[in-house]
Amino acid sequence: MPEKNLYTTGEFAKRANVSVRTIRYYDEAGLLKPTIIKDSGYRFYTDSDFAILQKIIVLKRLGFSLEEISGISRNGDDSGFVKESFELQRKLIQEKITELKQIEQAILEVSQTVTDKAETDWSKIISLIHLTSMEETLEKQYMNSKNIDARIELHREFSTNTQGWFRWIYHHLQIMPGMNILETGCGNGQLWEDNLGELSDNARIYLTDISSGMLRNAKRKLKSKEDLFTYQCFNFNAIPYPDESFDVVIANHVLFYAKDREKTLKELYRVLKKGGVFCCSTYGRQHMKEIELLVKEYDDRIALSEVKLYDIFGLDNGRSELSSLFTTVEMHRYEDCLLVTKMQPLVDYIYSCHGNQLHYLNGQQDRFEKYLTDKLGRKGIHITKDAGIFCCYK
Numbered sequence: 001m002p003e004k005n006l007y008t009t010g011e012f013a014k015r016a017n018v019s020v021r022t023i024r025y026y027d028e029a030g031l032l033k034p035t036i037i038k039d040s041g042y043r044f045y046t047d048s049d050f051a052i053l054q055k056i057i058v059l060k061r062l063g064f065s066l067e068e069i070s071g072i073s074r075n076g077d078d079s080g081f082v083k084e085s086f087e088l089q090r091k092l093i094q095e096k097i098t099e100l101k102q103i104e105q106a107i108l109e110v111s112q113t114v115t116d117k118a119e120t121d122w123s124k125i126i127s128l129i130h131l132t133s134m135e136e137t138l139e140k141q142y143m144n145s146k147n148i149d150a151r152i153e154l155h156r157e158f159s160t161n162t163q164g165w166f167r168w169i170y171h172h173l174q175i176m177p178g179m180n181i182l183e184t185g186c187g188n189g190q191l192w193e194d195n196l197g198e199l200s201d202n203a204r205i206y207l208t209d210i211s212s213g214m215l216r217n218a219k220r221k222l223k224s225k226e227d228l229f230t231y232q233c234f235n236f237n238a239i240p241y242p243d244e245s246f247d248v249v250i251a252n253h254v255l256f257y258a259k260d261r262e263k264t265l266k267e268l269y270r271v272l273k274k275g276g277v278f279c280c281s282t283y284g285r286q287h288m289k290e291i292e293l294l295v296k297e298y299d300d301r302i303a304l305s306e307v308k309l310y311d312i313f314g315l316d317n318g319r320s321e322l323s324s325l326f327t328t329v330e331m332h333r334y335e336d337c338l339l340v341t342k343m344q345p346l347v348d349y350i351y352s353c354h355g356n357q358l359h360y361l362n363g364q365q366d367r368f369e370k371y372l373t374d375k376l377g378r379k380g381i382h383i384t385k386d387a388g389i390f391c392c393y394k
Contacts, residue, residue, distance in 0.1 A: 154338070168334055179204070207232075284388070338382070
């Protein structure tokens with residue numbers, strides 16, 4: 001049966017309340033082709049195309065990339081499209097409700113910090129609001145290892161230090177046969193995959209994370225020595241193990257996410273044996289600064305992180321917090337930098353960050369990627385790395 005209504009690109013865009021440029025962009029990306037292309041070259045859309053467009057828009061608002069959207073199979077039944085679109089919109093509303101509840105919780109917690117003093121510590125209040133929001137969104141962003149894999153891959157391919165970050169950390173742990181080892185926030189298990197050949201068969205390694213999806217990814221990576229590892233999902237401010245259970249405790253790039261870091265550190269200290277080592281990694285203020293400058297030059301509204309993690313707990317300020325618990329605290333900086341010569345790993349890294357970049361780059365990915373390609377040129381770009389570890393002894 002022929003379609004009742006035909007719309008030119010301009011008419012279709014107007015009825016859909018989007019720009020003509022958006023319709024053309026989805027056409028070029030192969031997501032939404034016009035139903036009819038006349039011999040004259042005129043392109044026409046139909047009422048059925050509105051359901052497809054609705055699905056694309058909703059999926060993009062949910063954070064799917066164009067590549068992911070194109071991979072989602074299309075249902076030929078129009079009513080099915082509409083039903084699915086409304087279901088996705090319902091999920092968006094639920095997410096908004098969750099976001100508002102997070103804001104409410106932040107306000108309640110901030111109000112408790114306000115005293116009758118003449119001066120209010122606004123920097124502390126702002127940090128609390130940001131951290132409350134960040135903690136609630138971490139599990140969603142790290143549902144699986146896709147984002148962290150993108151970051152690891154950039155470092156793996158373009159680092160100038162050939163030893164590698166995870167091999168370097170493992171060297172400082174000084175692991176001996178028979179030790180009990182706990183890693184909190186283990187992510188995708190890369191630390192252990194890179195050092196499987198060094199592990200003795202009687203090691204006992206407990207890998208934990210707040211994301212069950214991340215733990216599944218780690219388990220797949222480490223399948224060849226699965227008997228060495230135990231996996232458990234929990235938040236590290238309430239560790240379900242007895243006092244002095246572990247010879248080594250590791251927290252790799254996670255302490256700055258702890259809303260109550262004092263409580264978290266006391267928990268990590270509690271489960272560490274006397275004479276054991278707690279190893280935690282973090283960043284310095286110069287870390288990856290060139291990437292931030294790149295995206296700011298493209299659009300100064302973009303921030304790749306909601307807060308500066310190194311200001312919360314970094315190489316420049318972390319020692320004082322750790323020294324309040326541990327008898328000896330040593331800091332070691334990792335000497336490295338990146339020389340990035342390819343666009344795709346760089347853009348994957350940028351898209352993986354938990355800032356607002358996806359919002360401002362929505363609909364202009366091609367333009368942004370061309371911008372990065374031009375910036376890289378033939379010689380590539382130098383990226384500063386400013387990262388290291390604190391080795392803390394009980």
